[in-house]
Amino acid sequence: MSRISLHVNGKTQVVDVDPDCPLLYVLRDDLTLNNPRFGCGLGQCGACTVIVDNHPVHSCKFAVGRAEGKQIVTLEGMGTPEQPHPLQTAFIEEQSFQCGYCLNGWVMAAKALLDENSDPSDEEICAAFSHLICRCGSHMRIFAAVRRAAGMMKERA
Amino acid sequence: MARNPSLTRRQFIQGAGGLVVGFSLADAAVLPRLLASGSPGATAGVPSPDQLDSWLRIEPSGSVSVFTDKVDVGMGVETAFAQIIAEELDLTTTRVHVVMGDTSETPDQGGTGGSTAISLGARPLRNAAATARYLLLQMASHRLGAPVADLQVTDGVVHLASHPSGGVSYGDLVGSKELNAVLKVTGHGFSVNVASLAKPKDPKDYTIVGRPVPRVDLPPKLFGQFPFTCDVRVPGMLHGRVIRPPAVGATVEKVNEDSVRWIPGYVKTVSRGGFVGVVAQTEWAAIRAARALKVSWSGPAPVFPAQNDLYNYMSSAAPKSSRVITSEGDVSAALSRAAKTVDAVYRWPFQSHATMGSGCAVADVHPDGVTTVWTGIQKPHELRKGIAGWLRVPPDRVRVIWVEDAGSYGRPGYADVAADAVLLSQAVGRPVRVQWTRADMTAWGTKGPAYLCEFSGALDSGGTVTALNCVSRVFSGSEISAFANSAGNLLAAQLTGVPNTTGHDEYAGYGDQSVSYNFENVHSVSHVVAAFHPLASPLRTTHLRDPEGPAVSFSVESFIDELAAAAGADPIEFRVKHNTHPRVRAVLAAAAELAKWDHRPSPQKTSGDLAVGRGVALCTRHGTYVATIAEVEVDRRSGAIRVRRFVCAHDCGLIINPDGLRGVILANLVQSLSRAVKEEVIFDRHTVTSDDWHSYPVVRSTEVPGQIDIVLLDHPEIPSGGAGEPSTRPTAAAIANAVFDATGVRLREVPMTPARVKAALAAARA
Numbered sequence: 001m002s003r004i005s006l007h008v009n010g011k012t013q014v015v016d017v018d019p020d021c022p023l024l025y026v027l028r029d030d031l032t033l034n035n036p037r038f039g040c041g042l043g044q045c046g047a048c049t050v051i052v053d054n055h056p057v058h059s060c061k062f063a064v065g066r067a068e069g070k071q072i073v074t075l076e077g078m079g080t081p082e083q084p085h086p087l088q089t090a091f092i093e094e095q096s097f098q099c100g101y102c103l104n105g106w107v108m109a110a111k112a113l114l115d116e117n118s119d120p121s122d123e124e125i126c127a128a129f130s131h132l133i134c135r136c137g138s139h140m141r142i143f144a145a146v147r148r149a150a151g152m153m154k155e156r157a
Numbered sequence: 158m159a160r161n162p163s164l165t166r167r168q169f170i171q172g173a174g175g176l177v178v179g180f181s182l183a184d185a186a187v188l189p190r191l192l193a194s195g196s197p198g199a200t201a202g203v204p205s206p207d208q209l210d211s212w213l214r215i216e217p218s219g220s221v222s223v224f225t226d227k228v229d230v231g232m233g234v235e236t237a238f239a240q241i242i243a244e245e246l247d248l249t250t251t252r253v254h255v256v257m258g259d260t261s262e263t264p265d266q267g268g269t270g271g272s273t274a275i276s277l278g279a280r281p282l283r284n285a286a287a288t289a290r291y292l293l294l295q296m297a298s299h300r301l302g303a304p305v306a307d308l309q310v311t312d313g314v315v316h317l318a319s320h321p322s323g324g325v326s327y328g329d330l331v332g333s334k335e336l337n338a339v340l341k342v343t344g345h346g347f348s349v350n351v352a353s354l355a356k357p358k359d360p361k362d363y364t365i366v367g368r369p370v371p372r373v374d375l376p377p378k379l380f381g382q383f384p385f386t387c388d389v390r391v392p393g394m395l396h397g398r399v400i401r402p403p404a405v406g407a408t409v410e411k412v413n414e415d416s417v418r419w420i421p422g423y424v425k426t427v428s429r430g431g432f433v434g435v436v437a438q439t440e441w442a443a444i445r446a447a448r449a450l451k452v453s454w455s456g457p458a459p460v461f462p463a464q465n466d467l468y469n470y471m472s473s474a475a476p477k478s479s480r481v482i483t484s485e486g487d488v489s490a491a492l493s494r495a496a497k498t499v500d501a502v503y504r505w506p507f508q509s510h511a512t513m514g515s516g517c518a519v520a521d522v523h524p525d526g527v528t529t530v531w532t533g534i535q536k537p538h539e540l541r542k543g544i545a546g547w548l549r550v551p552p553d554r555v556r557v558i559w560v561e562d563a564g565s566y567g568r569p570g571y572a573d574v575a576a577d578a579v580l581l582s583q584a585v586g587r588p589v590r591v592q593w594t595r596a597d598m599t600a601w602g603t604k605g606p607a608y609l610c611e612f613s614g615a616l617d618s619g620g621t622v623t624a625l626n627c628v629s630r631v632f633s634g635s636e637i638s639a640f641a642n643s644a645g646n647l648l649a650a651q652l653t654g655v656p657n658t659t660g661h662d663e664y665a666g667y668g669d670q671s672v673s674y675n676f677e678n679v680h681s682v683s684h685v686v687a688a689f690h691p692l693a694s695p696l697r698t699t700h701l702r703d704p705e706g707p708a709v710s711f712s713v714e715s716f717i718d719e720l721a722a723a724a725g726a727d728p729i730e731f732r733v734k735h736n737t738h739p740r741v742r743a744v745l746a747a748a749a750e751l752a753k754w755d756h757r758p759s760p761q762k763t764s765g766d767l768a769v770g771r772g773v774a775l776c777t778r779h780g781t782y783v784a785t786i787a788e789v790e791v792d793r794r795s796g797a798i799r800v801r802r803f804v805c806a807h808d809c810g811l812i813i814n815p816d817g818l819r820g821v822i823l824a825n826l827v828q829s830l831s832r833a834v835k836e837e838v839i840f841d842r843h844t845v846t847s848d849d850w851h852s853y854p855v856v857r858s859t860e861v862p863g864q865i866d867i868v869l870l871d872h873p874e875i876p877s878g879g880a881g882e883p884s885t886r887p888t889a890a891a892i893a894n895a896v897f898d899a900t901g902v903r904l905r906e907v908p909m910t911p912a913r914v915k916a917a918l919a920a921a922r923a
Contacts, residue, residue: 001421018421021441029440034388035381039513040595044850047513075381088379095371095816098824099231100378101385101513101563129858133850135513136231136564137827139861141820 004068008033009077019065023057024048026064027074035075035104039133046105046132050074056112075104078111086156087111090149091142098136105132110146118157119150202553203538206264206349209338212285213242215293219313219328220252223285226266226538227278228258229374231564232881233817234274236372240813241279244365245286245357246293246327247310250373258537258559267346268536270567270639270700272879275813276780277347279877284353289336291355296330360811360873367873369816374561386533386562386571387517387592394519395424396440397581397591398447400433401601402652404843405690406457409433416451426450427584431693432652434581436589459842460690468504471609471630476684482627483668486678488613491624495615499723501716504906505608505708507632507838509599509853510569510701514562516593516602518571520578524586526550532575533562539642540572544579547644547655566828567700568639570602576647596848601648604838604845605701606632608665608708612716615678620724622674622735625716627681629666629709636660636688637699651693665705670886671713672775674735695845696838703882706778707832707889711907714774714890718759719903727756728773728894740808740870741777744784747806747868748773752786759898766793769801772894774887780878781809782870785826787891791899796915798834798896800862805884807867810875822867822884829888831856834909 005014008031015030022041027033027050036059039047043058050059051073079085084092087110097103106129113120113128120128125146134142204211204224214222223242229235239253246253256262258269266278290310297315298305301324309318316324340351360366377383402408412428417435422442427434433452437443462470492498519531526548534540537557545552557575565571574593582589608631615624637646638659644650645657664683667673689696721731729749733742748754755771763769768791776783786804791797803826812818835854839847847853893904896914902921906913 018441025440028388034384037385037387037514038517038592039515040850041515042595042849044595045513079380081376081380084380091379092371092375095375095820097231097375097378098820099513099561099564100375100383101231103378104381107379126858126861132858133513133855135511135828135855137824137829137831137856137861138820139827139856139858140823140865143858 024059094145272881287357413451477687503712516574518575521588542642566702572641573648576649600848606698624678627667639700670709748784752804760901768899770899774890776886796911808870829885833889
């Protein structure tokens with residue numbers, strides 16, 4: 001076990017964990033940040049996605065020791081009902097999801113995409129999400145929400 | 158912790174402050190849902206359906222709580238229920254709180270399934286609400302000194318129609334009392350209903366039902382405030398993982414606990430028969446222990462055939478049982494005098510629920526048998542019976558609390574992971590949370606059954622079908638009953654040797670899970686193939702979304718297309734000719750119009766590397782009618798099928814929420830595309846080898862249709878028929894028919910993978 005200092009959603013928190021433990025379990029069980037969710041533990045589905053230093057990573061495969069000193073953003077750090085991130089607004093307006101278990105991965109990956117490319121084409125949107133799974137099949141409205149969010153962010157800029 | 162079985166439901170809800178779920182109770186959006194989860198460990202009897210207060214309660218604030226066994230598996234049922242209740246009570250939907258799936262809080266409605274949440278499940282809620290409105294108006298009449306006929310309700314305030322500003326609210330009328338009305342109960346399980354003391358509203362007067370009300374669960378989900386099953390945490394909880402046998406029928410010969418004792422946080426290994434699990438203080442310790450544990454297993458003989466021998470096995474094995482689904486006229490005679498006959502065989506593989514969450518549950522089993530289980534299962538009351546039977550305790554010792562999990566699509570392994578948690582909790586005397594791995598779900602979860610179907614059809618010289626013969630062979634979709642109400646239904650129990658006593662033979666074929674056409678002579682028989690292994694098999698079969706519907710309809714709607722082609726007829730006109738049902742004809746016409754259907758026989762056989770075509774398929778299912786048109790391109794070089802566009806016409810009678818319904822249909826079309834072109838459970842002679850998203854692939858973002866257009870045919874005058882599943886049914890046949898139109902090549906086996914398409918194209922050239 002070692003004491004590891006994590007910068008999550010703008011706050012610094014110290015946890016006493018095995019540095020080899022995947023970040024997912026530390027976020028969920030030690031910091032009660034529940035939105036990165038376990039989907040496969042294999043880096044194949046994206047339900048556990050968090051952003052580490054501006055890059056989306058699969059927290060189920062990312063050792064917590066590697067996260068020390070880096071800026072971590074989870075869905076909890078995106079926005080609030082009072083001050084929503086445009087993606088949250090867009091996903092709600094498009095009524096994008098069925099069960100929404102996978103939602104965390106799509107929202108975090110969409111944030112990473114739009115932070116890098118504010119005006120993605122339909123092909124770029126599809127390609128940016130090819131590492132994610134939505135088992136219910138909500139893709140059509142997810143894509144619509146990403147396009148809507150991109151438009152909202154452009155208007156704001 | 159409070160364990161007072163005499164607590165009333167109201168006290169449960171008020172006394173739930175000690176509940177620990179990994180979410181802040183301060184969040185108002187989540188509060189009702191969490192309060193509904195009650196206090197851990199406490200048990201009570203099942204609310205009686207003959208009490209109005211079991212279904213509905215007016216809170217002092219004037220908001221309304223309704224209690225239902227129907228749960229929302231991600232399709233918006235919670236919102237639809239809120240609309241139905243708000244409509245009857247003249248409230249805004251945000252003032253309706255829907256409490257779902259807690260065996261101590263919600264009357265037994267047989268659980269959720271069969272696309273019946275709205276069609277059957279909402280009936281007692283609607284009648285309870287109409288009764289409550291009647292009683293509230295009586296009370297208001299007394300309070301305001303005015304006859305009921307002079308009263309009106311505006312958002313839960315009863316006032317004189319002539320004085321909209323005064324009046325008295327529902328909350329003031331009821332105070333903290335209960336409504337205390339007794340209702341007449343009819344039916345049981347899915348069909349349980351109560352008689353209303355007053356007539357519910359006429360659908361033509363609806364102002365809330367039929368509107369696109371936004372889903373109530375999506376904002377908390379988007380803002381990260383929504384607890385799923387995996388987020389439940391209770392005091393003193395430990396973490397469990399399971400280790401499955403390497404082969405069907407393998408039992409433990411030796412477990413070397415020394416191999417894991419060194420792991421910090423390790424607590425215990427539990428080994429019984431073929432069941433092995435580990436318990437630890439943390440998830441990471443449980444994962445490490447599950448990986449490191451040295452287990453010696455017995456080496457049983459193989460029980461599965463080779464994968465490529467599956468359909469030969471199904472056609473040659475002696476049927477376990479058989480049933481004639483439909484028989485009219487004389488098929489043999491009609492076939493012998495036909496102008497033209499057509500024969501075809503269709504194949505549909507085992508498929509996996511492969512839920513997005515891999516399965517999670519928390520169980521707290523006390524030495525006296527008092528047990529609480531938190532689970533995402535669709536049928537909490539049924540699991541309660543199953544767990545109680547397994548633990549050999551009276552059912553009132555067991556409380557099952559549903560917490561939404563990832564979309565379940567029937568009976569996935571959720572009941573089984575709950576059983577794992579029960580077994581481990583009982584062994585360690587502490588609450589245990591079990592998180593399954595992806596392999597636990599995909600490889601060892603229940604499966605949708607494989608299906609094989611042979612057709613012969615006869616046409617007369619005028620292109621009319623004169624006979625249809627259908628012989629199907631299928632593994633039972635209820636080998637594992639979707640109602641997990643017996644111990645032997647549960648994998649952990651089966652692994653310890655408990656026999657499966659509640660499975661039954663479920664048949665599948667033309668006339669059952671398909672459209673029935675007006676054929677003069679028809680014979681349809683279904684044979685159930687016995688399971689390869691009676692106990693704890695990873696190919697044990699159960700309900701997967703629209704049980705057997707996509708498989709049967711793939712065969713039937715493909716064969717109808719083959720008959721149409723043989724008759725030289727347009728596929729839509731051919732269906733219309735053989736089906737006079739006005740709602741069938743209406744969905745076909747609506748889909749054709751929206752798709753700008755090009756009326757001509759198939760195939761058109763376009764040339765070039767990308768062949769393009771269109772196909773149609775139909776579904777009728779318990780009062781719902783769907784026509785789906787697929788426009789596809791087939792890459793002759795790679796064999797890949799790409800759906801450019803789906804057009805879906807959908808008639809499910811009264812629509813509660815058109816936007817919610819569109820969302821369900823959009824997702825169903827994509828999921829059923831996935832099942833049609835990607836999904837097949839792979840196995841070797843000993844076990845299932847599809848154990849992750851690579852070995853059990855589903856569609857990804859680059860593979861979804863370019864466009865989906867939906868037309869909803871609303872019939873407020875016809876009761877809702879259910880929409881959860883029907884739109885998954887026609888997809889595979891619509892795609893296969895479109896591929897035939899594009900290439901002239903008929904695909905008769907699902908999944909229609911690039912390799913199969915290429916092989917079929919090559920065979921057609923040879």
